[in-house]
Amino acid sequence: MARILVIDDEELVRLTIRQALKKVGHEIVEADNGIVGLTLFEEGGFDLVFCDIIMPKKEGIQTIMDIRKIDRDVPIVAMSGGGRTKNTDFLDAASSLGANRTMPKPFDRAQLLAITASFVPNAA
Secondary structure, eight states, rough: OEEEEOOSOOEEEEHHHHHHHHHOEEEEEEEESSSHHHHHHHHHHOOOEEEEESSSSSSSHHHHHHHHHHOOSSOEEEEEOOOGTTTTTHHHHHHHHOOOOEEESSSHHHHHHHHHHHOOOOOO
């Protein structure tokens, strides 16, 4: 079982990830913004982080950069639907600033599970 941190301001996205990954045995911890996400991450013990890019209070690029200052090795998957403009250039920036993978939103369950499995084994 992996302990996975999901940082996203959209409840539906967190719910989708939580349901899919709990079903295969992972523990999910959620944050609705980068400030809360970073605080949770500092407590330690995460095997994987999913981080949205466009969020209020603390956006994802800065959150990813801050996580990298704490832990250079934890896998980070940056997510974005591009916000109001639907521009996914943010994902390219996230990759160059510390994300190991990107996942455009919307995503499907199979894509989520495949990306997760590439970093952590399924527990179920």
